[in-house]
Structure formats: C-alpha cells, structure tokens
Amino acid sequence: MKQNQAAARRPVRPLVINRLTPAAAAVAALVLSTALPASARQAAPQATPEASQGEVVIVTGIRASLQQSLAVKRNAAANVEVITAEDVGKMPDKNVADSLQRLPGVNISSSAAGSGGFDENDRVSLRGTSPSLTQTTINGHAIASGDWFVLDQVGGAVGRSASYSLLPSEIVGQVVVRKSPTADLIEGGVAGTVDVITRKPLDFKNPLTFEASIQAVHATLAGKTDPQVSALVNWKNSTNTVGVLLQGFSEKRSLRRDGQELLQWSQIPANGPVATANPDLANVWYPRLIGSSLFEQERHRKGGLVDIQFKPSRDFSAEATYFSSKLEAGNYNRNYMSDMLGSGALGGGVSPDSYTVHNGTLTSATFVNRGTAAAPLRYGIVDDIVREGAYAKSDFLDLAFKYRMSEALVLRGQAGKTRGYGATPSQGVYEGDVNNSGVSYQLNGLGSPATVKFPSIDTSVFTGTILDWVFGLSPATTSDEETYAQLDAEYRLDAGPFTGLKFGVRGTDHERSNFTVAQGPNWDNTEPGTANTNPAWNGEVYPGDFGKDLGGDFPRNVWQIDRAILNAWGDLHSNRSLSRTFYTDMFALTEKTKAIYLSGDMEGDGWSGNLGVRVVRTEGTSNGYQIVPNQVPGANLPAYPWGGFVQRTAIENNHTKVLPSLNLKFDVRSDVVARFGVSRTMTRPDFGALGGTVSLTDETHTGNGGNARLQPVISNNIDGTVQWYFAPRALASVGLFYMDLNDYVGFGSSRATFVDSRASEQSGSPVFAEYTITSPVNVGASIKGAEFALQLPLGQGFGVDGNVTLADSEQDFGTCPALQTVTTSSPCDLLGASKVTANAGAFFENDKFNARISYAWRSSYLAALDRGTPLYQDAVGQLAVSFNYSLTKNLTLTFSGQNLNKPILKNYNYNKDQPARFYANGAQYYAGLRLKY
Numbered sequence: 001m002k003q004n005q006a007a008a009r010r011p012v013r014p015l016v017i018n019r020l021t022p023a024a025a026a027v028a029a030l031v032l033s034t035a036l037p038a039s040a041r042q043a044a045p046q047a048t049p050e051a052s053q054g055e056v057v058i059v060t061g062i063r064a065s066l067q068q069s070l071a072v073k074r075n076a077a078a079n080v081e082v083i084t085a086e087d088v089g090k091m092p093d094k095n096v097a098d099s100l101q102r103l104p105g106v107n108i109s110s111s112a113a114g115s116g117g118f119d120e121n122d123r124v125s126l127r128g129t130s131p132s133l134t135q136t137t138i139n140g141h142a143i144a145s146g147d148w149f150v151l152d153q154v155g156g157a158v159g160r161s162a163s164y165s166l167l168p169s170e171i172v173g174q175v176v177v178r179k180s181p182t183a184d185l186i187e188g189g190v191a192g193t194v195d196v197i198t199r200k201p202l203d204f205k206n207p208l209t210f211e212a213s214i215q216a217v218h219a220t221l222a223g224k225t226d227p228q229v230s231a232l233v234n235w236k237n238s239t240n241t242v243g244v245l246l247q248g249f250s251e252k253r254s255l256r257r258d259g260q261e262l263l264q265w266s267q268i269p270a271n272g273p274v275a276t277a278n279p280d281l282a283n284v285w286y287p288r289l290i291g292s293s294l295f296e297q298e299r300h301r302k303g304g305l306v307d308i309q310f311k312p313s314r315d316f317s318a319e320a321t322y323f324s325s326k327l328e329a330g331n332y333n334r335n336y337m338s339d340m341l342g343s344g345a346l347g348g349g350v351s352p353d354s355y356t357v358h359n360g361t362l363t364s365a366t367f368v369n370r371g372t373a374a375a376p377l378r379y380g381i382v383d384d385i386v387r388e389g390a391y392a393k394s395d396f397l398d399l400a401f402k403y404r405m406s407e408a409l410v411l412r413g414q415a416g417k418t419r420g421y422g423a424t425p426s427q428g429v430y431e432g433d434v435n436n437s438g439v440s441y442q443l444n445g446l447g448s449p450a451t452v453k454f455p456s457i458d459t460s461v462f463t464g465t466i467l468d469w470v471f472g473l474s475p476a477t478t479s480d481e482e483t484y485a486q487l488d489a490e491y492r493l494d495a496g497p498f499t500g501l502k503f504g505v506r507g508t509d510h511e512r513s514n515f516t517v518a519q520g521p522n523w524d525n526t527e528p529g530t531a532n533t534n535p536a537w538n539g540e541v542y543p544g545d546f547g548k549d550l551g552g553d554f555p556r557n558v559w560q561i562d563r564a565i566l567n568a569w570g571d572l573h574s575n576r577s578l579s580r581t582f583y584t585d586m587f588a589l590t591e592k593t594k595a596i597y598l599s600g601d602m603e604g605d606g607w608s609g610n611l612g613v614r615v616v617r618t619e620g621t622s623n624g625y626q627i628v629p630n631q632v633p634g635a636n637l638p639a640y641p642w643g644g645f646v647q648r649t650a651i652e653n654n655h656t657k658v659l660p661s662l663n664l665k666f667d668v669r670s671d672v673v674a675r676f677g678v679s680r681t682m683t684r685p686d687f688g689a690l691g692g693t694v695s696l697t698d699e700t701h702t703g704n705g706g707n708a709r710l711q712p713v714i715s716n717n718i719d720g721t722v723q724w725y726f727a728p729r730a731l732a733s734v735g736l737f738y739m740d741l742n743d744y745v746g747f748g749s750s751r752a753t754f755v756d757s758r759a760s761e762q763s764g765s766p767v768f769a770e771y772t773i774t775s776p777v778n779v780g781a782s783i784k785g786a787e788f789a790l791q792l793p794l795g796q797g798f799g800v801d802g803n804v805t806l807a808d809s810e811q812d813f814g815t816c817p818a819l820q821t822v823t824t825s826s827p828c829d830l831l832g833a834s835k836v837t838a839n840a841g842a843f844f845e846n847d848k849f850n851a852r853i854s855y856a857w858r859s860s861y862l863a864a865l866d867r868g869t870p871l872y873q874d875a876v877g878q879l880a881v882s883f884n885y886s887l888t889k890n891l892t893l894t895f896s897g898q899n900l901n902k903p904i905l906k907n908y909n910y911n912k913d914q915p916a917r918f919y920a921n922g923a924q925y926y927a928g929l930r931l932k933y
Contacts, residue, residue: 128807135189183612201243221922344377380434428570
C-alpha cells in the first residue's frame with residue numbers, strides 16, 4: 001500500500017503519443033487498440049518518437065489526468081478509484097464531494113442531517129451506506145469536522161462523517177477511494193475510505209510555480225454575484241531537496257433556498273375526540289405544520305495550506321503540513337405555517353369540516369374559523385430565526401517522515417493533531433400564533449407542493465399574530481479534536497510467495513463535546529420588555545419571485561421581520577440571565593484507540609496480493625446531561641425552572657476487534673485485471689448516537705436519544721472486480737460486492753417520563769408527560785450490489801465516461817415497532833441506501849479549448865430520522881458543465897455551471913402520499929481566469 005500511496009502522489013506527467021496524421025491519430029489509436037490482438041496492443045505504446053516520421057504531441061490536460069488515474073487504479077494492490085488534480089480543475093468542483101460523485105459506487109448528499117438540502121454537496125458515502133460508514137482522511141490521517149447548522153451541532157446526527165463544505169477542490173492533488181481494505185489502513189470505514197491527497201512541493205516540475213484563480217459566482221435564485229479567489233505559490237531548490245508550498249483561498253457565495261416544509265407528521269389518537277366523532281380518522285397520519293419556508297445565507301469559505309518538504313538524501317525525507325478552513329455561514333430562516341395542532345384544528349379536538357383519507361394519510365382537510373376577537377383560535381404559526389455569526393472550521397498539523405535504514409527496511413512515521421469546531425453564537429427567534437383564520441390544505445404527493453389556503457387573512461401583513469414563544473440558543477457549539485501518532489515499517493524479503501512484510505502501530509486520543517445553552521422566555525417578565533410584545537415590522541415581505549421554481553398554490557406573499565430588528569428584539573426579550581438558563585443536548589465523549597497490524601505482500605506468476613490482520617482496542621467514556629424531574633441540580637449547574645439537572649454517571653464502552661483482510665490481483669491478460677478481496681472492517685458509532693442525551697419535542701411528546709453502550713459496526717465483506725483496459729485511457733469494468741453488517745446502528749423506541757417545558761411554561765409549574773423516545777440500537781443488516789463503469793476515448797479529442805451502481809440493502813429489525821405503519825416503503829431501510837446510482841459524462845479537448853458535461857443521478861433513499869419519523873430523499877439528478885479556453889500559454893478563461901437543471905429536492909415520510917420537503921436552490925454559474933506560471 002505504501003507503494004500505491006507513493007504512486008498516488010506523483011505529479012501528472014505529459015502523455016506522449018505519435019501523430020500519424022493531423023486528423024486521424026486518436027481514431028487510429030482507438031481502432032488499432034480494439035482490433036489488434038492483446039500482444040500487439042501491449043507493444044504499441046513502446047514505440048519511440050524517433051521510430052515514426054510523425055511529430056510528437058504532448059498531452060497534459062484531461063486526457064493525461066485520466067491516463068494517470070487509470071494507471072494508479074490498475075497497479076493498486078486493492079480495489080480503488082482515483083481522480084487527479086486535472087480532473088478536479090476541469091469541472092465546476094467547488095469542494096471535493098462534487099468531484100467524487102463521478103466515481104462508481106460513490107454517493108453524495110447535499111445536507112448533513114437536519115439542515116435540509118442545499119446546492120453544494122456536503123457528505124460522501126460508498127455503496128449504498130450512510131456517510132457515517134465511509135471514512136474520510138487527508139494524507140492518510142483523520143480530519144476533525146464541525147457543522148454550522150445548529151441542529152447538526154447539538155443533535156449529533158452527522159456522526160463521524162467529514163463536512164466536505166470545508167474542503168475546497170483547490171487543495172487536491174489526488175483523491176483515492178479505497179473500497180477494499182488492507183491491514184495498514186486506519187480502521188473506521190466499513191464501506192471504504194476516501195483519502196484526499198494534497199499537493200506536495202517536491203512534486204512540481206519547475207523550481208518556482210505560481211497559480212491563481214479569480215472567479216465570480218452568480219446564484220440565480222439569490223440573484224447575487226460574489227467573488228472567489230485562490231492562489232498557490234510553490235518553491236523548491238535546484239537539487240530538489242527542499243520545497244515550500246503555500247495555498248490560500250477566499251470564496252464567498254450567496255445562497256437562497258425556497259421551500260415548502262411539512263413538519264412533525266403525527267397520528268390522530270384513536271381514543272381522542274376527533275377519532276371518536278370520526279372513527280375513520282383513528283390513527284390516520286397528518287402533517288402538523290405546512291410552511292412557506294425561505295432560507296438565505298452568505299457563505300464565506302477561507303483558509304489555506306502550508307506544506308514544507310525536506311529530502312536531503314535518497315534515504316530520508318520529512319514533511320510538515322498545516323491546513324485550516326473556516327466556513328462563515330450566518331443565515332436567516334423564515335417559515336409561515338398552517339398548524340393542524342392549533343386550538344381551532346385537531347389540537348383543539350376540532351374535527352375537519354371536510355377531509356379525504358388515502359393510504360392511512362389525511363390528504364386534505366378544511367377547518368372553518370370558529371374563533372372570535374374575544375376568543376381567538378389558532379390555525380397557524382410563524383417562525384422567523386436569524387443566526388448571525390454561525391460558522392464551522394477544521395484544521396490540522398501533520399508531521400511525517402520516511403527513513404530507509406537499508407535496502408530491505410524502510411520506516412515511516414506520522415503524528416499530528418486535528419480540530420473541528422461548529423458554532424451558532426446566538427439565535428434571534430420570533431414565534432407567533434396566527435389567529436382568527438380558518439385553514440385548508442390539499443396534499444399533492446410529490447407531484448407539487450401542497451395547496452394551502454388561509455381564507456380570511458392577508459399573509460403579507462403582520463397582523464393577527466400573537467407572540468407565542470421566545471427563545472435563543474447562545475451558544476450552541478460542537479468541539480471535535482484528535483491527536484494521533486503512528487509508526488510503520490516495510491521489510492523486503494524473499495520467502496516463497498511473500499515479497500515483503502509490513503507492520504506498525506497507531507494510537508489516537510479523541511475528544512468530542514456538544515454544548516448548548518437554551519435561553520427561555522421572560523417567564524416573570526422581569527427582564528426589559530414584556531413577553532407579549534411583538535417586534536416592529538417595517539413592511540418587508542418575501543421576495544416577489546419566492547417559490548417560482550416550485551409550482552403549487554401556497555402562501556408566497558408573506559411578511560417577514562427585518563433581520564437586524566429581529567436580532568435586537570431577540571437580545572431584548574430572550575432571557576439572558578444565567579439564573580434562568582437551562583442546558584440541553586449536552587454530552588462529552590473521550591475515546592482512546594490503539595492498533596497494531598501485520599501484513600505480507602505476495603507475488604506469483606500472473607498474480608499478486610496481500611494478506612494481513614489489524615487488531616484494534618477502543619476505550620471510550622460518555623458523559624451526558626439531561627433534564628430529570630424533581631432532581632436537585634449539581635453545584636455547577638443553574639436551576640431549570642420546572643425541574644432539576646443531573647449529570648449522568650460516566651459510561652465506559654471498551655472493546656477489542658480483530659480485522660483480517662486478503663486482496664488478490666490476477667493479470668488474466670495483458671489488458672485484463674481481476675481482483676478478489678475478503679475482509680472484516682469496522683466503524684465506531686456516531687458521536688451523537690453514543691452521547692446519551694435526549695432531545696425532546698414537547699408538541700408531539702416524542703424525542704431522540706443516544707445509547708452510550710452501542711457496539712461498533714462490524715462488516716464481513718466480499719469484493720470482486722474485472723477490469724478491461726481495452727485502449728489507452730479506456731476502461732470497462734464490472735464489480736460485485738457483499739457486506740454482512742453486524743451491530744449496525746438502527747433505531748428502536750421506548751417510553752419515558754420527562755418535563756414538558758412548553759406546558760410548564762404555560763402553567764408556571766412543572767408538568768410531566770410520557771414521551772416516545774427513539775434511540776439507536778445494534779441490529780443486523782446486509783448490503784449487496786454491483787458496479788459497472790466505462791471510460792471511452794472517441795478520438796479527435798472527444799471522450800465519454802459513465803458508471804452505474806446497484807445496491808440492495810436490508811435491516812434485520814423485526815417489525816420496526818417505533819415506526820410501524822401500513823406503507824409502500826419500509827422505515828427499516830438502511831440510512832443512505834440508494835438502490836441505483838448513475839453518472840454519465842462527456843468531454844472534448846484540444847490545444848486551446850476543453851469542455852466537459854456530467855450528470856449525476858441517484859434513486860430515493862432514507863436520508864434521516866426526523867423526530868423519530870423516517871425522512872426519505874426522492875430521486876434526484878444534477879447537471880454540471882465546464883468550459884476552459886487558453887488565452888495564452890499561462891492564462892485560461894474559465895466558465896462552469898452547477899445544478900443547471902435546477903433540481904427540486906423532495907423528501908417524504910412513510911410513503912409518497914406523505915411529502916415532507918420541497919426545496920429549490922436554483923443554478924450557480926462561475927466565470928473567471930486561471931493563471932499558471
């Protein structure tokens with residue numbers, strides 16, 4: 001594997017071909033490569049320029065990068081996929097996840113967990129698994145990550161998966177996706193590992209290299225244009241013994257997301273007044289809230305990378321790398337919602353005046369207003385939430401060395417520290433009840449957003465709305481930190497089929513903590529202002545084109561509070577007094593790991609491989625905090641107004657796992673390679689799943705909790721591929737895989753009593769209620785599938801590529817008692833499991849111009865559990881293009897576009913009669929100049 005890593009870090013070298021005629025060289029090469037026998041195809045590339053009367057053509061663009069990627073893939077000891085810096089540079093890839101989506105078996109998603117879908121891909125997963133089962137490393141080591149969205153910070157749903165929004169494509173030298181493990185790879189990726197390899201100073205050709213990119217990005221929905229700048233300076237001495245690389249980036253982008261959100265799906269109680277009056281409504285599902293959701297954000301990603309290499313001799317080299325990236329992500333979210341749990345609707349025991357039911361779902365309902373000015377009834381809720389200063393950041397410092405002690409023995413070492421942080425410093429929140437208006441809705445499946453009508457109220461005017469709740473999270477933070485060190489040795493030997501031994505040790509010390517301070521309303525009105533004071537309204541409404549890409553008939557002309565006014569109002573009316581502050585969603589984890597491995601490289605006549613075993617010891621401790629009725633708070637914890645806090649006893653979770661692996665490579669012919677691998681891999685549970693803290697939703701008496709005693713996911717894997725390299729830069733491959741997952745993290749339910757904060761606030765004294773808590777549990781699961789890939793040069797500078805991954809997964813989870821219902825889709829599906837993922841692309845390149853177009857599509861999949869309810873992402877595709885024109889030898893004009901088909905992201909719950917989200921993000925266009933010197 002070390003040889004593979006070295007090969008992966010080699011720079012892109014020019015590809016030399018002979019021009020037979022100016023027009024027909026590429027076509028002739030393809031025809032000859034497919035028509036001649038294998039021996040002739042193998043011999044053809046060995047011809048030298050002197051052996052031909054044609055002139056020599058140097059290819060350094062897309063075609064050269066494809067050739068290098070295939071070379072690494074072909075020579076690798078295990079099953080890998082590869083992309084290079086040229087691949088990234090010739091696509092509108094603004095982070096590494098965008099680049100990875102073109103590889104077979106790779107899935108991407110545009111949201112971490114609770115934040116919903118956006119226009120930039122954020123998480124990466126492999127072969128129909130959740131992002132938590134795919135490990136992301138940089139230069140072979142882990143990277144700590146933070147998240148800017150408050151629910152991702154405190155809810156822990158994103159687990160150990162890295163946020164790719166912090167990784168710009170400019171840092172990439174190469175990305176290697178390893179689908180079958182070897183013993184020397186660090187554990188953590190059940191499905192595989194994505195290793196982002198940064199550029200290295202001594203790999204550059206010239207002593208001094210300067211690269212810069214200046215772009216403008218225009219977001220069609222936001223209607224704004226922002227600057228994006230990156231630069232690289234690399235210096236190395238004439239003897240190639242010392243090199244220094246400096247990179248920096250500053251990329252701004254405006255984001256707007258128009259949406260309709262159908263939230264908090266609930267069932268009508270069979271013994272309640274509505275079902276008593278209408279027995280056919282017993283246990284029928286309905287959306288509590290249907291909202292016109294407008295989200296705006298200004299993202300600013302900035303940071304850089306410093307790499308210093310020192311290689312005084314052939315036998316010794318050392319390297320120091322520092323990387324830092326921060327994503328500033330202040331945002332403002334507004335939602336004007338109908339409320340079926342309002343006092344004038346189901347929540348008040350009121351039956352709908354008319355309704356329809358289909359597939360166990362209340363697909364339409366009409367409630368006629370029965371309230372009066374003196375006794376208003378509630379039919380809606382407005383939430384305006386501004387989060388100024390939200391951000392996420394990651395950094396690492398890595399030190400590495402290589403020492404050749406003899407011709408037979410090589411030592412390698414690596415040590416470093418990585419930190420991730422996510423924060424929402426404050427929230428300014430206004431939540432108001434919409435009174436004195438009836439409401440009606442009609443669900444339209446996923447065909448279009450639901451039809452929603454407020455017949456007797458003007459949604460564009462701030463009137464008839466009464467303050468319901470004031471709160472703010474200040475701060476909500478996630479801290480993630482790991483210190484690591486490892487030592488590896490490689491020994492060459494001649495012992496039968498064994499040609500070398502590798503052995504090593506590794507240790508880590510990881511800390512993860514969530515901290516949230518929830519500041520409630522002025523319960524006794526002793527703070528400035530009063531709890532029933534609405535913020536000032538200056539006449540602002542949603543943008544005039546809100547919802548234009550969504551279609552449907554729902555409120556679009558909606559009032560909104562100016563974000564500066566809302567911020568100031570939140571500071572005035574949120575209770576900032578420490579005496580009334582209470583803590584939620586808090587936990588702290590420590591995790592120490594030790595690993596040792598031994599593997600042997602093997603080689604025979606027409607075959608090679610490796611056999612090894614890795615032994616891993618994990619020692620973890622979880623501490624959590626939770627509201628507990630009638631408990632006295634600890635000495636360092638302020639009192640909760642209607643109950644106490646207790647610090648949970650530390651829960652230890654220790655285990656030792658043995659992970660064997662075998663990889664075999666067979667050279668079936670000179671142009672055909674077959675691979676076979678069997679292995680056992682592991683992934684430790686998500687941090688949030690281990691945290692143990694319970695988050696409650698008072699309106700529905702549901703919650704999500706952790707389980708500090710979860711065991712790691714263990715997978716027994718079988719992997720086989722056949723790869724046909726039938727022409728230069730060409731590949732046709734097919735692969736089969738199977739993963740038998742033991743202790744997969746699924747979800748179960750339990751009942752427990754907690755303080756109902758909302759009811760307690762209204763009554764002024766503690767109110768207890770029984771909640772249904774959805775918690776992670778270890779279950780069995782399996783995934784099987786096939787991968788197909790084709791990369792084909794067509795001649796005259798044209799080429800195409802594509803891949804399809806088929807995956808079938810199932811979870812051994814009985815009847816799913818927490819989620820059971822009569823549906824057309826199973827809530828027991830594995831998180832992140834799309835049955836079909838497909839990518840197709842085409843490119844053209846000549847001496848002056850290159851262009852590329854790609855389309856990525858994936859079928860529906862279970863994206864998350866939202867308050868114990870399954871949340872599926874419907875099938876979606878994304879279209880991207882790029883154009884590059886060389887103005888001079890050193891200056892290139894660039895133009896690219898993402899999401900050109902303006903995809904609508906659609907979510908649903910148990911079935912497609914229960915829509916959950918409709919999001920439109922528009923398209924993004926990039927134009928600029930790239931300088932290379």
